Amino acid sequence: MMPKQVKCQIIDHQQLGPLYFRLTLASEYISTTAKPGQFVNVRVSDGFDPLLRRPLSIHRVNRTEKTFQLLYEVVGTGTDLLSQKRKGEELDILGPLGNSFDLSQVKDSAILVGGGMGVAPLLFLAEELKGKNLQILIGASSNNCLVCLDDFKQITDKVQISTDDGSCDKKCFVPELLKPLTAHSSQPIPTFACGPKGMLKVISKITTAQVSMEARMACGIGTCLGCVIKTKSGYKKVCKDGPVFDSKEIEWQI
Ligand SMILES: Cc1cc2nc3c(=O)[nH]c(=O)nc-3n(C[C@H](O)[C@H](O)[C@H](O)COP(=O)(O)OP(=O)(O)OC[C@H]3O[C@@H](n4cnc5c(N)ncnc54)[C@H](O)[C@@H]3O)c2cc1C
Ligand code: FES
Structure with a gap:
């Protein structure tokens, strides 16, 4: 399924720990088309800072209620801004993105x-x-x-x-x-x-x-090459060819 840019209303936003949050969002499109392993790209600010969307995995879907959830840790500016969003507000989301677990x-x-x-x-x-x-x-x-x-x-x-x-x-x-x-x-x-x-x-x-790989992302849709990783069959984009890869395919560089 093609990713879509959708406005999703926040149905619930729970703090699970000092830095952990679970966000429930309404979207018929994402809840009914997403597959496990895919992610969404979230616009966390209405302004230009931060400019780039933040990638977050689809944590759970409820196809009956047409909602999906994100689980995230506050690690910097983007996730901190996200944690301040309240129930009833809308978020601009692009997704579902990437491949999925087979x-x-x-x-x-x-x-x-x-x-x-x-x-x-x-x-x-x-x-x-x-x-x-x-x-x-x-x-x-x-x-x-x-x-x-x-x-x-x-x-x-x-x-x-x-x-x-x-x-x-x-x-x-x-x-x-x-x-x-x-x-x-x-x-x-x-x-x-x-x-x-x-x-x-x-x-x-x-x-x-x-394995679901992480990389710093910019566009999230395969055009900027900002997220490439080295694999046995050349460089691959985590956002488009992944995020799920066969572990034996990765050229582990750490
Ligand atoms: C496909 C994918 C799925 C993801 N799913 C989740 C998820 O479900 N829940 C979740 O909490 N996080 C997830 N992440 C990581 C999340 O995207 C980053 O933590 C977030 O973008 C950080 O934004 P920030 O503005 O708060 O932090 P920044 O201010 O941008 O960075 C703060 C710190 O986090 C590090 N960081 C930022 N982005 C990444 C990244 N992509 N990978 C590794 N380190 C990073 C930076 O190096 C820096 O040290 C995912 C990343 C990818 C690529
Ligand atoms: S983030 Fe742009 S190609 Fe992957």
């Missing part, structure tokens, strides 16, 4: 791995795969950085958590939780991951995964 690989089981805000697109994916044998692995730096755990636990009871500081469940980086799941399986289990680049690189050494 769900055709999933027969009975799948593993979803999210690090930090990388959980954002995985809830949409988990809800689409509901009913399959899902293992969900979530990593965060600390207990107070874990978001939407209850939403994942409503989909499957196989949710494992790791924190870097050990403040919740296992003290390790989240790829460590993946190792035993892949080691004891005779067939490769389709694995989907989103999170910091370092985490995705480690995962690519453990198994083949569909």
